[in-house]
Amino acid sequence: MSLLVADTTDEAVAGIADGSTVLIGGFGMAGMPVDLIDALIRQGATDLTVVSNNAGNGDTGLAALLAKGRVRKMICSFPRQSDSYVFDGLYREGKVELEVVPQGNLAERMRAAGAGIGAFFGPTGVGTPLAEGKETREIDGRTFVLEHPIKGDVALIGAHVADRMGNLVYRKTARNFGPVMATAADTVIAQVSRVVDVGEIDPEVVVTPGIYVDRVVAA
Protein backbone atom coordinates (compact mmCIF):
# COMPACT_ATOMS: atom_id res chain seq x y z
CA MET A 1 0.00 0.00 0.00
CA SER A 2 1.30 3.42 -0.84
CA LEU A 3 2.49 5.81 1.83
CA LEU A 4 0.44 8.75 3.01
CA VAL A 5 2.61 11.79 3.59
CA ALA A 6 0.22 13.74 5.78
CA ASP A 7 0.23 17.53 5.87
CA THR A 8 -0.91 17.64 9.47
CA THR A 9 -0.79 15.36 12.49
CA ASP A 10 -4.62 15.41 12.51
CA GLU A 11 -4.65 13.93 9.02
CA ALA A 12 -2.03 11.40 10.10
CA VAL A 13 -4.11 9.96 12.96
CA ALA A 14 -7.51 10.06 11.21
CA GLY A 15 -9.69 6.99 11.57
CA ILE A 16 -8.28 5.47 14.76
CA ALA A 17 -11.22 3.53 16.21
CA ASP A 18 -12.49 3.39 19.77
CA GLY A 19 -11.23 0.27 21.52
CA SER A 20 -7.99 0.13 19.47
CA THR A 21 -4.73 -1.25 20.76
CA VAL A 22 -2.20 1.54 20.19
CA LEU A 23 1.54 0.94 20.39
CA ILE A 24 3.30 4.17 21.38
CA GLY A 25 7.07 4.46 20.96
CA GLY A 26 9.50 6.18 23.24
CA PHE A 27 11.54 5.56 26.36
CA GLY A 28 10.66 8.33 28.72
CA MET A 29 10.45 11.31 26.34
CA ALA A 30 13.16 10.08 23.92
CA GLY A 31 11.40 8.92 20.76
CA MET A 32 7.97 9.75 22.17
CA PRO A 33 5.71 10.95 19.29
CA VAL A 34 4.20 13.74 21.34
CA ASP A 35 2.58 15.58 18.42
CA LEU A 36 0.84 12.42 17.22
CA ILE A 37 -0.46 11.78 20.73
CA ASP A 38 -1.77 15.35 20.91
CA ALA A 39 -3.51 14.74 17.58
CA LEU A 40 -4.95 11.47 18.90
CA ILE A 41 -6.38 13.42 21.85
CA ARG A 42 -8.07 15.84 19.42
CA GLN A 43 -9.23 12.95 17.23
CA GLY A 44 -11.11 11.57 20.22
CA ALA A 45 -10.64 7.78 20.10
CA THR A 46 -11.29 6.28 23.51
CA ASP A 47 -11.37 2.95 25.40
CA LEU A 48 -7.83 2.40 24.14
CA THR A 49 -5.30 -0.20 25.18
CA VAL A 50 -1.91 1.52 25.07
CA VAL A 51 1.35 -0.40 24.85
CA SER A 52 4.38 1.73 25.75
CA ASN A 53 7.43 1.32 27.94
CA ASN A 54 6.30 3.91 30.45
CA ALA A 55 2.94 5.34 31.45
CA GLY A 56 3.54 8.99 30.73
CA ASN A 57 5.74 11.74 32.10
CA GLY A 58 4.56 15.06 33.45
CA ASP A 59 1.42 16.42 31.80
CA THR A 60 2.22 16.02 28.11
CA GLY A 61 2.09 13.23 25.55
CA LEU A 62 0.89 9.91 26.93
CA ALA A 63 0.21 11.49 30.32
CA ALA A 64 -2.20 13.93 28.64
CA LEU A 65 -3.99 11.08 26.85
CA LEU A 66 -4.35 9.27 30.17
CA ALA A 67 -5.58 12.43 31.88
CA LYS A 68 -8.38 12.69 29.30
CA GLY A 69 -9.63 9.26 30.34
CA ARG A 70 -9.09 7.73 26.91
CA VAL A 71 -7.03 4.76 28.08
CA ARG A 72 -8.74 1.64 29.45
CA LYS A 73 -5.57 -0.38 29.89
CA MET A 74 -1.81 0.23 29.93
CA ILE A 75 0.62 -2.51 28.99
CA CYS A 76 4.09 -1.35 30.00
CA SER A 77 7.28 -2.31 31.82
CA PHE A 78 7.81 0.70 34.06
CA PRO A 79 4.75 2.84 34.87
CA ARG A 80 6.09 4.31 38.10
CA GLN A 81 8.50 7.21 37.66
CA SER A 82 9.28 10.41 39.48
CA ASP A 83 6.90 12.33 37.21
CA SER A 84 4.21 9.72 36.44
CA TYR A 85 1.66 11.32 38.75
CA VAL A 86 -1.15 11.29 36.17
CA PHE A 87 -0.97 7.51 35.76
CA ASP A 88 -0.37 6.95 39.47
CA GLY A 89 -3.55 8.83 40.38
CA LEU A 90 -5.73 7.03 37.81
CA TYR A 91 -4.34 3.64 38.84
CA ARG A 92 -4.96 4.23 42.53
CA GLU A 93 -8.52 5.32 41.74
CA GLY A 94 -9.05 2.11 39.75
CA LYS A 95 -9.62 4.07 36.52
CA VAL A 96 -6.99 2.32 34.42
CA GLU A 97 -5.95 -1.32 34.17
CA LEU A 98 -2.26 -2.21 34.24
CA GLU A 99 -0.38 -5.16 32.80
CA VAL A 100 3.28 -5.02 33.78
CA VAL A 101 5.55 -6.83 31.31
CA PRO A 102 9.32 -7.21 31.67
CA GLN A 103 10.88 -4.79 29.22
CA GLY A 104 12.58 -7.43 27.10
CA ASN A 105 9.39 -9.44 26.88
CA LEU A 106 7.49 -6.31 25.87
CA ALA A 107 9.93 -5.78 22.97
CA GLU A 108 10.14 -9.45 22.00
CA ARG A 109 6.36 -9.99 22.13
CA MET A 110 5.92 -7.13 19.66
CA ARG A 111 8.81 -8.45 17.57
CA ALA A 112 7.04 -11.83 17.50
CA ALA A 113 3.81 -10.19 16.35
CA GLY A 114 5.64 -8.44 13.53
CA ALA A 115 7.55 -11.57 12.54
CA GLY A 116 4.55 -13.92 12.40
CA ILE A 117 5.59 -15.98 15.42
CA GLY A 118 2.67 -17.70 17.18
CA ALA A 119 4.28 -17.56 20.64
CA PHE A 120 7.72 -18.22 22.08
CA PHE A 121 9.39 -19.73 25.13
CA GLY A 122 11.60 -17.20 26.94
CA PRO A 123 13.65 -17.38 30.15
CA THR A 124 12.68 -13.99 31.59
CA GLY A 125 10.50 -13.97 34.69
CA VAL A 126 10.54 -17.71 35.37
CA GLY A 127 9.60 -18.32 39.01
CA THR A 128 8.38 -14.73 39.48
CA PRO A 129 4.85 -13.32 39.91
CA LEU A 130 4.91 -12.09 36.30
CA ALA A 131 5.04 -15.67 35.00
CA GLU A 132 2.26 -16.99 37.25
CA GLY A 133 -0.35 -18.97 35.35
CA LYS A 134 1.74 -19.12 32.20
CA GLU A 135 2.76 -22.39 30.56
CA THR A 136 6.36 -23.42 31.21
CA ARG A 137 8.62 -25.97 29.55
CA GLU A 138 11.99 -27.53 30.31
CA ILE A 139 14.33 -27.17 27.33
CA ASP A 140 17.88 -28.51 27.66
CA GLY A 141 17.58 -28.46 31.44
CA ARG A 142 16.39 -24.86 31.72
CA THR A 143 12.86 -23.63 32.42
CA PHE A 144 11.20 -21.29 29.94
CA VAL A 145 7.83 -19.55 29.98
CA LEU A 146 5.43 -19.22 27.07
CA GLU A 147 4.90 -15.65 25.89
CA HIS A 148 2.33 -14.54 23.32
CA PRO A 149 2.71 -11.77 20.74
CA ILE A 150 1.44 -8.24 21.32
CA LYS A 151 -0.07 -6.83 18.14
CA GLY A 152 -1.31 -3.31 17.66
CA ASP A 153 -4.14 -1.95 15.56
CA VAL A 154 -2.09 1.22 15.32
CA ALA A 155 1.50 2.20 16.13
CA LEU A 156 2.51 5.81 16.78
CA ILE A 157 6.27 6.17 16.62
CA GLY A 158 8.85 8.91 16.52
CA ALA A 159 11.71 8.77 14.01
CA HIS A 160 14.24 11.27 12.73
CA VAL A 161 13.88 11.35 8.93
CA ALA A 162 11.48 9.64 6.52
CA ASP A 163 11.59 9.52 2.75
CA ARG A 164 8.54 9.46 0.51
CA MET A 165 8.55 5.66 0.49
CA GLY A 166 8.34 5.53 4.29
CA ASN A 167 11.92 4.44 4.91
CA LEU A 168 12.91 5.65 8.36
CA VAL A 169 16.10 6.52 10.17
CA TYR A 170 16.24 7.27 13.85
CA ARG A 171 18.49 9.33 16.09
CA LYS A 172 20.57 7.95 18.99
CA THR A 173 18.60 6.30 21.81
CA ALA A 174 15.34 7.79 20.49
CA ARG A 175 15.31 4.69 18.26
CA ASN A 176 14.30 2.41 21.20
CA PHE A 177 10.91 0.75 20.50
CA GLY A 178 10.23 2.44 17.13
CA PRO A 179 11.62 -0.21 14.77
CA VAL A 180 9.90 -3.05 16.65
CA MET A 181 6.54 -1.32 16.91
CA ALA A 182 6.71 -0.44 13.21
CA THR A 183 6.52 -4.15 12.41
CA ALA A 184 3.77 -5.00 14.88
CA ALA A 185 0.71 -2.91 14.00
CA ASP A 186 -1.81 -2.85 11.17
CA THR A 187 -1.43 0.90 10.68
CA VAL A 188 1.95 2.46 11.42
CA ILE A 189 2.15 6.23 11.75
CA ALA A 190 5.53 7.93 12.14
CA GLN A 191 6.23 11.46 13.32
CA VAL A 192 9.55 12.67 11.92
CA SER A 193 11.51 15.88 11.95
CA ARG A 194 11.52 15.99 8.15
CA VAL A 195 10.38 14.11 5.07
CA VAL A 196 12.88 13.91 2.20
CA ASP A 197 12.65 12.79 -1.41
CA VAL A 198 13.19 9.21 -2.46
CA GLY A 199 16.89 8.53 -2.85
CA GLU A 200 18.02 11.01 -0.23
CA ILE A 201 18.42 8.35 2.47
CA ASP A 202 21.35 5.99 1.92
CA PRO A 203 19.76 2.52 1.67
CA GLU A 204 22.57 1.19 3.91
CA VAL A 205 21.39 3.29 6.83
CA VAL A 206 17.64 2.69 6.62
CA VAL A 207 16.53 1.17 9.94
CA THR A 208 12.81 0.72 9.26
CA PRO A 209 12.11 -0.16 5.61
CA GLY A 210 9.10 1.59 4.13
CA ILE A 211 7.11 -1.63 3.77
CA TYR A 212 6.17 -1.32 7.43
CA VAL A 213 5.11 2.32 7.38
CA ASP A 214 1.67 3.60 6.36
CA ARG A 215 1.68 7.29 7.18
CA VAL A 216 4.36 9.87 7.96
CA VAL A 217 4.11 13.46 9.05
CA ALA A 218 6.74 16.09 9.74
CA ALA A 219 6.12 17.70 13.12
Add this chain to the structure above:
Amino acid sequence: MSLSKEELAALVARDIPAGSYVNLGIGQPTKVADYLKPDSGVVLHTENGMLGMGPAAEGDEIDTDLTNAGKIPVTELPGASYFHHADSFAMMRGGHLDVCVLGAFQVSAGGDLANWHTGAPDAIPAVGGAMDLAIGAKQVLVMMSLFAKDGSSKLVPECTYPLTGLHCVDRVYTDVATFHITPDGVAVAETFGISFDDLAERLDVPLVPLAE
Protein backbone atom coordinates in the same frame (compact mmCIF):
# COMPACT_ATOMS: atom_id res chain seq x y z
CA MET B 1 34.97 0.76 59.12
CA SER B 2 32.08 -0.18 56.87
CA LEU B 3 32.26 1.09 53.29
CA SER B 4 30.68 4.31 52.07
CA LYS B 5 28.56 4.17 48.90
CA GLU B 6 31.51 5.57 46.96
CA GLU B 7 33.91 2.97 48.34
CA LEU B 8 31.40 0.24 47.54
CA ALA B 9 31.12 1.47 43.95
CA ALA B 10 34.91 1.50 43.68
CA LEU B 11 35.07 -2.06 44.99
CA VAL B 12 32.60 -3.31 42.37
CA ALA B 13 34.50 -1.45 39.65
CA ARG B 14 37.75 -3.12 40.78
CA ASP B 15 36.22 -6.57 40.23
CA ILE B 16 34.88 -5.94 36.72
CA PRO B 17 37.31 -7.59 34.29
CA ALA B 18 39.00 -5.35 31.71
CA GLY B 19 37.28 -5.40 28.35
CA SER B 20 33.90 -6.50 29.72
CA TYR B 21 30.55 -5.50 28.27
CA VAL B 22 28.67 -4.24 31.31
CA ASN B 23 25.18 -3.03 32.18
CA LEU B 24 24.84 -0.88 35.30
CA GLY B 25 21.37 -0.77 36.85
CA ILE B 26 19.51 2.39 37.77
CA GLY B 27 20.41 4.04 41.07
CA GLN B 28 23.44 3.10 43.11
CA PRO B 29 24.99 0.80 40.44
CA THR B 30 25.27 3.83 38.13
CA LYS B 31 28.01 5.14 40.44
CA VAL B 32 30.26 2.23 39.45
CA ALA B 33 30.95 3.98 36.14
CA ASP B 34 32.80 6.74 38.01
CA TYR B 35 35.39 4.23 39.22
CA LEU B 36 36.07 2.27 36.03
CA LYS B 37 39.59 3.05 34.84
CA PRO B 38 39.64 4.80 31.45
CA ASP B 39 42.08 2.20 30.10
CA SER B 40 39.98 -0.75 31.33
CA GLY B 41 38.30 -1.15 27.96
CA VAL B 42 34.96 -1.73 29.70
CA VAL B 43 32.05 -0.98 27.35
CA LEU B 44 28.81 0.14 28.99
CA HIS B 45 25.47 -1.08 27.67
CA THR B 46 22.25 0.79 28.31
CA GLU B 47 18.98 -1.12 27.89
CA ASN B 48 17.41 1.63 25.80
CA GLY B 49 19.65 0.72 22.90
CA MET B 50 23.29 1.70 23.13
CA LEU B 51 26.77 0.30 23.64
CA GLY B 52 29.62 2.67 24.38
CA MET B 53 27.71 4.95 26.71
CA GLY B 54 29.78 7.80 28.14
CA PRO B 55 29.40 9.93 31.27
CA ALA B 56 26.37 12.09 32.05
CA ALA B 57 25.96 15.01 29.63
CA GLU B 58 26.41 18.54 30.90
CA GLY B 59 25.57 21.95 29.45
CA ASP B 60 25.71 22.00 25.66
CA GLU B 61 26.25 18.24 25.53
CA ILE B 62 22.67 17.56 26.65
CA ASP B 63 20.67 15.93 23.85
CA THR B 64 17.16 14.69 24.69
CA ASP B 65 17.57 11.89 22.14
CA LEU B 66 20.50 10.45 24.10
CA THR B 67 19.66 9.17 27.58
CA ASN B 68 20.46 6.26 29.84
CA ALA B 69 18.03 3.76 31.37
CA GLY B 70 17.23 6.26 34.11
CA LYS B 71 16.30 8.83 31.42
CA ILE B 72 19.31 10.97 32.37
CA PRO B 73 21.07 12.66 29.41
CA VAL B 74 24.39 10.93 28.68
CA THR B 75 27.16 11.11 26.09
CA GLU B 76 28.49 8.68 23.50
CA LEU B 77 32.07 7.43 23.38
CA PRO B 78 34.08 6.66 20.22
CA GLY B 79 33.01 3.22 19.00
CA ALA B 80 29.46 3.59 20.32
CA SER B 81 26.55 1.89 18.57
CA TYR B 82 22.77 2.21 18.67
CA PHE B 83 20.18 -0.54 18.26
CA HIS B 84 16.48 -1.06 18.87
CA HIS B 85 14.90 -2.47 22.00
CA ALA B 86 14.39 -6.04 20.82
CA ASP B 87 18.07 -6.23 19.88
CA SER B 88 19.11 -4.62 23.15
CA PHE B 89 17.28 -7.25 25.18
CA ALA B 90 18.28 -10.10 22.86
CA MET B 91 21.83 -9.03 23.70
CA MET B 92 21.06 -9.60 27.40
CA ARG B 93 18.92 -12.69 27.11
CA GLY B 94 21.30 -14.28 24.64
CA GLY B 95 24.15 -14.17 27.15
CA HIS B 96 26.28 -11.61 25.34
CA LEU B 97 26.67 -9.19 28.25
CA ASP B 98 29.53 -10.13 30.57
CA VAL B 99 28.39 -8.39 33.73
CA CYS B 100 25.40 -6.58 35.12
CA VAL B 101 25.29 -4.72 38.42
CA LEU B 102 21.92 -4.44 40.14
CA GLY B 103 20.54 -3.15 43.40
CA ALA B 104 18.42 -5.44 45.58
CA PHE B 105 15.85 -5.58 48.35
CA GLN B 106 16.89 -9.17 49.13
CA VAL B 107 19.20 -11.90 47.86
CA SER B 108 18.73 -15.51 48.95
CA ALA B 109 21.47 -17.98 49.84
CA GLY B 110 20.66 -19.79 46.59
CA GLY B 111 21.14 -16.63 44.52
CA ASP B 112 17.50 -15.68 44.04
CA LEU B 113 17.06 -11.93 43.54
CA ALA B 114 14.22 -9.66 44.73
CA ASN B 115 14.62 -6.09 43.54
CA TRP B 116 11.53 -4.89 41.71
CA HIS B 117 8.56 -4.84 44.06
CA THR B 118 8.13 -4.62 47.79
CA GLY B 119 4.83 -6.46 47.56
CA ALA B 120 3.13 -3.63 49.47
CA PRO B 121 -0.56 -3.55 48.48
CA ASP B 122 -0.49 0.16 47.55
CA ALA B 123 2.76 -0.04 45.54
CA ILE B 124 2.47 0.35 41.77
CA PRO B 125 4.44 -2.54 40.28
CA ALA B 126 7.20 -1.55 37.82
CA VAL B 127 9.80 -4.02 36.62
CA GLY B 128 11.58 -2.34 33.70
CA GLY B 129 14.47 -4.45 32.46
CA ALA B 130 15.40 -6.01 35.80
CA MET B 131 14.05 -9.50 35.11
CA ASP B 132 15.70 -9.70 31.69
CA LEU B 133 19.03 -8.48 33.05
CA ALA B 134 18.97 -10.81 36.04
CA ILE B 135 18.69 -13.95 33.94
CA GLY B 136 20.63 -12.71 30.93
CA ALA B 137 24.05 -11.40 31.93
CA LYS B 138 26.84 -13.97 32.34
CA GLN B 139 27.65 -12.59 35.77
CA VAL B 140 25.19 -10.79 38.03
CA LEU B 141 26.65 -8.59 40.76
CA VAL B 142 24.40 -7.12 43.41
CA MET B 143 25.31 -4.04 45.43
CA MET B 144 23.29 -3.14 48.51
CA SER B 145 23.56 -2.30 52.19
CA LEU B 146 23.64 -5.63 54.05
CA PHE B 147 21.26 -4.63 56.81
CA ALA B 148 17.85 -3.00 56.49
CA LYS B 149 16.95 -0.04 58.68
CA ASP B 150 15.39 -2.42 61.23
CA GLY B 151 18.69 -4.30 61.45
CA SER B 152 17.50 -7.38 59.57
CA SER B 153 19.79 -8.88 56.94
CA LYS B 154 18.92 -8.54 53.25
CA LEU B 155 20.89 -11.71 52.57
CA VAL B 156 18.27 -14.27 53.52
CA PRO B 157 17.62 -18.03 53.45
CA GLU B 158 14.66 -17.44 51.09
CA CYS B 159 13.40 -14.13 49.68
CA THR B 160 10.12 -12.89 51.13
CA TYR B 161 9.71 -10.09 48.58
CA PRO B 162 8.42 -10.94 45.07
CA LEU B 163 11.23 -12.47 43.00
CA THR B 164 13.02 -10.90 40.05
CA GLY B 165 14.94 -14.03 39.05
CA LEU B 166 15.84 -17.49 40.32
CA HIS B 167 19.43 -18.60 41.05
CA CYS B 168 20.85 -15.67 39.13
CA VAL B 169 23.11 -13.74 41.55
CA ASP B 170 26.84 -14.55 41.53
CA ARG B 171 28.23 -12.00 43.97
CA VAL B 172 26.84 -9.63 46.59
CA TYR B 173 28.75 -6.45 47.44
CA THR B 174 27.68 -4.78 50.66
CA ASP B 175 28.94 -2.07 52.99
CA VAL B 176 30.22 -4.63 55.51
CA ALA B 177 31.16 -7.68 53.44
CA THR B 178 31.31 -9.18 49.98
CA PHE B 179 29.82 -12.61 49.32
CA HIS B 180 30.16 -15.19 46.57
CA ILE B 181 27.08 -17.31 45.92
CA THR B 182 28.52 -20.75 45.16
CA PRO B 183 26.97 -24.18 44.56
CA ASP B 184 28.20 -25.11 48.05
CA GLY B 185 26.70 -22.08 49.78
CA VAL B 186 27.44 -18.46 50.57
CA ALA B 187 31.14 -17.67 50.95
CA VAL B 188 32.51 -14.47 52.53
CA ALA B 189 35.19 -12.92 50.37
CA GLU B 190 35.98 -9.80 52.41
CA THR B 191 34.69 -8.04 55.51
CA PHE B 192 34.77 -4.33 56.32
CA GLY B 193 34.65 -3.18 59.94
CA ILE B 194 33.12 -6.41 61.22
CA SER B 195 34.67 -9.74 62.20
CA PHE B 196 33.72 -12.92 60.41
CA ASP B 197 32.22 -14.30 63.63
CA ASP B 198 30.12 -11.20 64.27
CA LEU B 199 28.93 -11.30 60.68
CA ALA B 200 28.01 -14.99 60.90
CA GLU B 201 26.15 -14.24 64.13
CA ARG B 202 23.93 -11.63 62.44
CA LEU B 203 23.03 -13.73 59.40
CA ASP B 204 20.46 -16.53 59.17
CA VAL B 205 22.44 -17.92 56.25
CA PRO B 206 25.16 -20.54 56.82
CA LEU B 207 28.55 -19.38 55.54
CA VAL B 208 31.07 -21.64 53.83
CA PRO B 209 34.80 -21.04 53.36
CA LEU B 210 35.83 -19.20 50.21
CA ALA B 211 37.28 -21.62 47.69
CA GLU B 212 40.89 -20.84 46.80
